[in-house]
Amino acid sequence: MALRIVELSGGVGGARFARGLDAVSDVELTVVVNVGDDLPTHGLYVTPDLDTMVYTLAGLEGPQGWGRAADSFVVNAELARFGVDNRFQLGDLDLALKIFRTARMGAGQRLSEVTDSVRTGFGIVATVLPASDDPVRTIVTTREGARLGFQAYFVERQHRDHVLRLDFDGADLARPAPGVIEAIDSADVVIIGPSNPPLSIWPILAVAEIEAAIRRHPRVMAVSPLIGGKTVRGPADVVMADLGLGTGTRAVIAAYRGLIDLLVVDSGDAEPSGEVDGVTVVSMSTSIPGREEAAELARRMIAL
Amino acid sequence: MALRIVELSGGVGGARFARGLDAVSDVELTVVVNVGDDLPTHGLYVTPDLDTMVYTLAGLEGPQGWGRAADSFVVNAELARFGVDNRFQLGDLDLALKIFRTARMGAGQRLSEVTDSVRTGFGIVATVLPASDDPVRTIVTTREGARLGFQAYFVERQHRDHVLRLDFDGADLARPAPGVIEAIDSADVVIIGPSNPPLSIWPILAVAEIEAAIRRHPRVMAVSPLIGGKTVRGPADVVMADLGLGTGTRAVIAAYRGLIDLLVVDSGDAEPSGEVDGVTVVSMSTSIPGREEAAELARRMIAL
Numbered sequence: 095m096a097l098r099i100v101e102l103s104g105g106v107g108g109a110r111f112a113r114g115l116d117a118v119s120d121v122e123l124t125v126v127v128n129v130g131d132d133l134p135t136h137g138l139y140v141t142p143d144l145d146t147m148v149y150t151l152a153g154l155e156g157p158q159g160w161g162r163a164a165d166s167f168v169v170n171a172e173l174a175r176f177g178v179d180n181r182f183q184l185g186d187l188d189l190a191l192k193i194f195r196t197a198r199m200g201a202g203q204r205l206s207e208v209t210d211s212v213r214t215g216f217g218i219v220a221t222v223l224p225a226s227d228d229p230v231r232t233i234v235t236t237r238e239g240a241r242l243g244f245q246a247y248f249v250e251r252q253h254r255d256h257v258l259r260l261d262f263d264g265a266d267l268a269r270p271a272p273g274v275i276e277a278i279d280s281a282d283v284v285i286i287g288p289s290n291p292p293l294s295i296w297p298i299l300a301v302a303e304i305e306a307a308i309r310r311h312p313r314v315m316a317v318s319p320l321i322g323g324k325t326v327r328g329p330a331d332v333v334m335a336d337l338g339l340g341t342g343t344r345a346v347i348a349a350y351r352g353l354i355d356l357l358v359v360d361s362g363d364a365e366p367s368g369e370v371d372g373v374t375v376v377s378m379s380t381s382i383p384g385r386e387e388a389a390e391l392a393r394r395m396i397a398l
Numbered sequence: 399m400a401l402r403i404v405e406l407s408g409g410v411g412g413a414r415f416a417r418g419l420d421a422v423s424d425v426e427l428t429v430v431v432n433v434g435d436d437l438p439t440h441g442l443y444v445t446p447d448l449d450t451m452v453y454t455l456a457g458l459e460g461p462q463g464w465g466r467a468a469d470s471f472v473v474n475a476e477l478a479r480f481g482v483d484n485r486f487q488l489g490d491l492d493l494a495l496k497i498f499r500t501a502r503m504g505a506g507q508r509l510s511e512v513t514d515s516v517r518t519g520f521g522i523v524a525t526v527l528p529a530s531d532d533p534v535r536t537i538v539t540t541r542e543g544a545r546l547g548f549q550a551y552f553v554e555r556q557h558r559d560h561v562l563r564l565d566f567d568g569a570d571l572a573r574p575a576p577g578v579i580e581a582i583d584s585a586d587v588v589i590i591g592p593s594n595p596p597l598s599i600w601p602i603l604a605v606a607e608i609e610a611a612i613r614r615h616p617r618v619m620a621v622s623p624l625i626g627g628k629t630v631r632g633p634a635d636v637v638m639a640d641l642g643l644g645t646g647t648r649a650v651i652a653a654y655r656g657l658i659d660l661l662v663v664d665s666g667d668a669e670p671s672g673e674v675d676g677v678t679v680v681s682m683s684t685s686i687p688g689r690e691e692a693a694e695l696a697r698r699m700i701a702l
Contacts, residue, residue, distance in 0.1 A: 137501030168470055172494035175519040186490055190476030193497075197441030215479040 096122040097396060100281040102225075102308075104128045104294020105143040106159035106327060107319050107382075108287030109150035114388020115285070116151055116220050118396065123220040124277040125151075126304070128289070129205070130232035130262055130297030131244040135182055136173065138192040139199055143294065144209060144224055145191060152216040153385075159327070162187040182249055206271040221277065225298040228268035232297050235259040237336070244293075253329040257336040260292055265300035270307075278307040285395065286316035288380060290330040291349035292337055299353070308353055315395060317380055318346045318359040326381075347373050358395055400426040401700060404585040406529075406612075408432045408598020409447040410463035410631060411623050411686075412591030413454035418692020419589070420455055420524050422700065427524040428581040429455075430608070432593070433509070434536035434566055434601030435548040439486055440477065442496040443503055447598065448513060448528055449495060456520035457689075463631070466491040486553055510575040525581065529602040532572035536601050539563040541640070548597075557633040561640040564596055569604035574611075582611040589699065590620035592684060594634035595653035596641055603657070618658045619699060621684055622650045625664040630685075651677050662699055 132141040149155040165185025204227040234247040236255035334345040360380040382388035436445040453459040469489025508531040538551040540559035638649040664684040686692035
């Protein structure tokens with residue numbers, strides 16, 4: 095019988111790990127993806143992490159890990175003619191998905207319904223779910239007191255601000271997308287992927303019913319996004335320090351306090367190991383640039 | 399002092415003529431463009447005649463007269479992945495305009511406001527106005543009794559149906575776009591371009607205030623879209639016959655009954671000439687594939 099795995103995931107790191115899980119035979123994978131970074135761009139519904147997940151599972155992701163491989167940028171460049179801010183680069187192939195999604199949602203479909211059509215369009219077998227069909231928006235309050243939407247913080251300001259506080263606007267009213275709780279409850283194991291804990295995973299857990307389902311699940315693992323104490327990409331290490339979670343493995347454990355039983359850290363981050371705050375820390379290589387490395391990590395974790 | 403000219407226009411033919419008017423020195427041109435063919439496509443606001451007008455005035459129109467020159471179709475092709483009907487071919491450069499317009503209208507701007515930004519983006523000096531900011535939709539009732547939206551009739555069914563009746567849904571409630579009446583009232587001459595009279599010009603005139611402004615204007619000319627009794631493109635001749643307007647020059651005069659003082663017909667359509675039903679018929683070459691021919695026709699008409 096297939097092993098049922100649910101992964102909670104942000105963008106690139108979590109998507110690469112999902113590709114590994116998906117490559118393991120006899121795994122029935124459901125990914126629950128962060129929607130805290132979703133935002134309208136040029137009037138189109140853009141959901142960065144869901145799209146990165148879909149493209150990565152389809153093996154069509156761009157060289158940076160997001161967007162589509164071998165994409166062109168004809169539309170994006172042309173938007174400049176109208177004085178539009180087009181610094182957030184959207185490729186033409188990528189825009190087709192955005193246009194399709196926006197049209198369907200404009201016609202009344204929910205994000206999860208459209209995501210399922212998208213999944214089908216890319217021939218993906220794994221179940222891909224947004225954490226919620228309701229708006230949950232990550233708001234970064236900087237040390238200087240500015241309240242920035244995620245894209246303003248991450249893309250425009252290149253995550254150079256120190257973070258004082260994170261809010262997940264709308265999370266108090268948000269319900270899990272259909273299938274999320276059922277998938278978690280029936281999963282043999284839940285794995286929090288190697289994503290940014292505060293910025294990518296907390297917005298998922300901010301949906302109270304999801305957090306409750308994770309808390310009651312008997313087997314929840316996480317993969318640390320740190321390698322040698324630093325993030326492979328993005329500002330997870332800095333943000334965790336800014337938020338008072340500390341540094342290194344301890345920061346990740348603190349970010350997931352009360353939620354996980356086991357944390358996988360990279361071999362270079364072996365200290366501390368064993369039991370830390372009730373969490374079993376296991377080290378192995380967590381560098382997963384390709385499908386094979388990710389599948390190997392997934393197999394080793396499943397063996398645990 | 400500049401000669402103020404208002405042209406009422408549909409798509410390709412009227413746009414080519416506008417390019418000629420625009421090339422004549424000392425002409426202050428305002429084009430009032432049909433919006434009866436507007437329709438949402440992939441959730442985007444598509445207004446075929448306005449876009450053809452803008453592209454043609456900018457000298458960037460596609461080889462068929464519509465769309466953009468040297469466009470690519472990456473987005474349109476990719477939409478097929480999601481099972482979307484993508485037979486209505488939208489190019490990537492063309493989509494940038496559609497995306498821009500849809501975003502602005504989604505943010506509350508009116509079609510005429512966005513059109514002015516678009517005009518500016520293309521460096522067009524002439525004033526480009528939609529007939530109305532309110533929805534006016536051309537509905538074709540076929541002899542078989544089907545009610546078809548314009549694109550269904552024109553694009554999907556390739557205008558092969560015989561037309562029993564035309565309706566312009568919404569026209570009874572539609573107001574002229576800001577500036578339309580002022581432009582007509584202050585124009586030295588109004589010219590109805592070589593567009594399909596029932597399908598492209600009637601939806602403009604269906605806005606009662608526009609028709610009234612045309613009726614009270616002392617100098618209204620029209621250019622017949624027929625050459626040798628046939629339309630250069632599209633089904634104007636067939637539609638006029640279907641609607642009982644007759645054939646050739648007489649059909650065009652009948653379509654514009656009570657509205658025009660002078661009709662310019664192609665040299666090959668010299669009969670009837672002189673006064674016909676109170677309209678002075680003048681023949682000259684109306685074949686305007688290029689800017690120069692169009693400018694020459696414009697100059698000759700201005701000389702009248």
